[in-house]
Amino acid sequence: MNFENWTCPIPLRDYPNVVIGHGGGGKLSAELVEHLFLPAFSNPALMNLGDSSVITVPHGRLAFSTDSFVVRPLFFPGGSIGELAVNGTVNDLAMSGAQPLYLSAGFILEEGFPMDSLGRIVQRMAEAARKANVQIVTGDTKVVERSHGDGCYINTSGIGVVADGVNIGPSRARPGDLIIVSGTIGDHGMAIMSVREGLEFDTVIESDCAPLGALVADLISVGGVHVLRDPTRGGVASSLNEISVSAGVGMVINDADVPIQAEVQAACDLLGLDPLYVANEGKLLAIVAPEMADRILERMYRHPVSENARIIGRVTDKHPGLLVSNTRIGATRVVPMQLGEQLPRIC
Numbered sequence: 001m002n003f004e005n006w007t008c009p010i011p012l013r014d015y016p017n018v019v020i021g022h023g024g025g026g027k028l029s030a031e032l033v034e035h036l037f038l039p040a041f042s043n044p045a046l047m048n049l050g051d052s053s054v055i056t057v058p059h060g061r062l063a064f065s066t067d068s069f070v071v072r073p074l075f076f077p078g079g080s081i082g083e084l085a086v087n088g089t090v091n092d093l094a095m096s097g098a099q100p101l102y103l104s105a106g107f108i109l110e111e112g113f114p115m116d117s118l119g120r121i122v123q124r125m126a127e128a129a130r131k132a133n134v135q136i137v138t139g140d141t142k143v144v145e146r147s148h149g150d151g152c153y154i155n156t157s158g159i160g161v162v163a164d165g166v167n168i169g170p171s172r173a174r175p176g177d178l179i180i181v182s183g184t185i186g187d188h189g190m191a192i193m194s195v196r197e198g199l200e201f202d203t204v205i206e207s208d209c210a211p212l213g214a215l216v217a218d219l220i221s222v223g224g225v226h227v228l229r230d231p232t233r234g235g236v237a238s239s240l241n242e243i244s245v246s247a248g249v250g251m252v253i254n255d256a257d258v259p260i261q262a263e264v265q266a267a268c269d270l271l272g273l274d275p276l277y278v279a280n281e282g283k284l285l286a287i288v289a290p291e292m293a294d295r296i297l298e299r300m301y302r303h304p305v306s307e308n309a310r311i312i313g314r315v316t317d318k319h320p321g322l323l324v325s326n327t328r329i330g331a332t333r334v335v336p337m338q339l340g341e342q343l344p345r346i347c
Contacts, residue, residue: 025233026338030242049246050169051092051230054162063098065089066157072345074121074152077191078206081154082124084281084347087211088232089158090132094216095228095284097168098160100132105139105156110149121152132211134158163220170246172226175317178293179251180286182215182306183208184259185236186278190267192346199270201263208305210282215303222299224292229285232347234338237276239285240323241337251323253313253335276325277338279346287315 021028038046045053052065067088074081086103093100105125109118129136187208194205212230219225227247231239236258240251260275268275282305288296293311300306313325323335 020344021339023233024338024344025238028339029233030337048169048171049242051095051228052098052158052160054096054098054169060164061162063093063096063100063160063162064157065092065096066155067092068153068155069347070150070153070345071192071347072150073192073195074117076195076207077204078188079191079209079281080121080124081152082121083128083209085154085156086125086128086132086134086136087209087281088347089156090134091212091230091281091284093158093160094211094213095168095230096160096162097166097216097220097225097228098162099217100134100158100160100211100213103129103134103136103156103158105136105154107139107141108149108153108155109141109143110151111143111146113149113151118152121154125154128211132213134213166220168220168225168228170227170229170243173243173247173249173287173315174226174289175249175315176290177226177287177315178290178311179240179253179313179315180288180293180296180300180309181231181236181259181312182212182284182286182300183282183308184261184264185231185280185283186260186264186268186275187283188281189235189278189343189346190264193271193343194267197271199267201266203263205261205263205267208280208282210305212282212284212305215284215300215306218299218303219286219296222292222295224289224296225286226289227285227287231280231283231285233279235275235277235279236285237274237323237335238337241335243285243287244323245321247315248320250316250319250321251313252316252326253323254326256326256328257310257312259308259310273343276335278343281347290314 052063090100191207300309
């Protein structure tokens with residue numbers, strides 16, 4: 001491959017080979033998208049860079065998304081790769097304001113993978129699809145040679161319908177908007193890591209893996225929602241950094257207002273991690289008009305997946321493209337986009 005033929009190749013020259021960080025949702029992922037994928041595949045729908053693309057078709061608009069799941073271990077407290085594969089794509093569709101409808105499922109299996117484990121995964125996927133009110137309508141299965149995979153990988157793609165008048169996207173954040181998180185952060189990433197590292201606490205840390213389509217539909221009915229994002233890879237920090245760049249605005253959050261379970265904070269402290277960068281699989285960030293924030297919060301409290309929702313910050317016209325946080329000791333810190341990934345293979 002001749003790097004000279006690539007668009008803006010300089011950031012990629014330092015990495016002649018793919019590294020784990022290229023899939024981590026941080027700066028390396030962003031550079032790969034910006035300098036390789038976008039120039040090659042450029043089109044208006046792709047350039048939005050949301051959780052899903054909204055495409056105009058005869059008689060309406062569709063949201064279309066795809067995601068691949070390589071989590072390790074395959075089963076963890078609060079879920080499995082099966083639930084992740086359904087809820088991850090359902091939530092990406094919902095973040096565009098769509099009603100999720102249909103999914104595809106592609107399985108890449110390693111030779112020798114236990115059929116019992118595959119059966120458990122498929123049953124969990126089926127139950128998750130029922131709970132999310134979507135149907136898995138097409139799929140594919142491939143098997144790779146022993147030691148050439150990691151048991152089971154799953155890709156899901158999804159299609160949903162976007163109602164007339166719904167216009168939600170990362171570029172719509174405006175100065176003065178308030179930032180709401182729907183609940184405690186870092187639960188999924190720390191559920192995975194507590195299993196991997198053998199960490200034990202008074203209670204088991206469980207993944208927050210859950211579908212968010214019903215919650216989003218309710219919020220849209222209230223009005224005033226400008227941006228939605230599910231902070232998966234890279235966590236809250238990466239998501240807010242991406243939105244700030246897309247909208248050309250700054251973001252300010254307050255550390256004291258960010259809800260974190262004590263066990264999750266303890267696990268992060270043990271592992272030297274910042275919860276703001278830890279993945280979530282059943283939470284959303286909503287950037288909303290300030291005059292609608294109280295009504296939106298009141299509606300969120302009605303849903304079990306968002307009963308711990310809080311306002312954590314605001315959008316500002318200062319320091320565009322940057323996220324800053326007010327610390328508990330009265331200082332201010334910049335919360336940058338990470339280079340790579342704190343926790344590989346968590347989704």
